[in-house]
Amino acid sequence: MKRQLRLGVLASGRGSNLQAIVNACEAGQINAVVAIVISDVAEAYALERGRRYGIEAAFIDSTRHRTRNDFDAAVLDLLRKRDVELVCLAGYMRLLSPSFVEAYKNRIMNIHPALLPAFPGLHVQRKALQYGLKFSGCTVHFVDEGVDTGPIIIQAVVPVLDNDTEEDLSARILAYEHRIYPRAIQLFAEGRLEIRGRRVLCHGTDTPQQQEKQAWGAINP
Template sequence: MPKEKLGVLCSGRGSNLASIIEAIERGDVGAEIAVVIADKADAYALERARARGIPAAAVVRKEYADRETFERALLDVLHGRGVTLVVLAGFMRVLSPVFVHAYAGRILNIHPALLPSFPGAHAHRDALAYGVKVSGCTVHFVDEGTDSGPIILQAAVPVLEEDTEETLAARVLEQEHRIFPEAIRLYTERRLQTDGRTVRILPADEGGPS
């Protein structure tokens, strides 16, 4: 079965990128990273990629007149590298329908909350302000909304009375590093079956053909 070619989009440190790279190198995920793209020229994720010999590119939003031309530049890089699955690993931008349609059903995102609670850019702050006792993270397919696509995997962590955004984020991140590579693995094994909002995980012997 041909390996999926991943295009990983990042905005910052790229710690989720690192967990994906490590899972691939261990042989846990049958895929290759075709390119890492950051929307900031100084994003450390680019250095992580280059240190492993992975092609890396900065497509900087402020260098483009509008979101459409920015996203078309992203798509040009992804298509040029033969990317079959787009992975949003800390990519802090909402993608337009133009981009989502180009990779419909082939975009995965990790969000640091138990969706549908606390979508958006301030999940930890919002969770603490609401007073929840449990938070966590979610891997989901990307649709045209904000963190609204069908849910693939989730992991929960307790919220402690003394938690700050930073301490909660650190514990949630540990779970992100665990479930994001797992979701990618399930996708590459054709074991994710979507029916409306429901994603069923097929047994290993029921995975579909490439």
């Protein structure tokens, strides 16, 4: 069996995407192991999720660090000591400093509940409804120094229904997040992703039909 990729998951909330990653690791869908879960919120349920699976779970108190760089340095120290190779953001509500992004350049992923580059940032389901979109979705992308501006790996399309509330749409999108995030991680673990400028190419998808399925996570409705 190939050596397992070592993941570090950063989360600020309940950690449902962390759960999806752990489930996929345990099911053999990802050749990886979550080495550590780190949160900037002491009561984040993501930490409890990690502990339930015997994963080290660490809270780092931002009030004990004077600057964002100082805080990120503490996070980086833990990641490096656990030999983390890929950092996965799962509802992490802090912007990463340029020094953090550089330390793990092209080795940080994020999941965003919209079809980037549309609607970066927060409250994206509200914006989708306000704009009257017929389709929304979610995006896994590499992280750069901007806000949800990094190269796109996989997207999934989710319909917006006429009677949707923010909560309805969020829940429908979340189900797809839990499917495409593990897939993106496995592609990384297999060494199949190549970044060329703003494009992420997936090697091993030879035909246009295979490329189309890969780009959309093979799950678009």
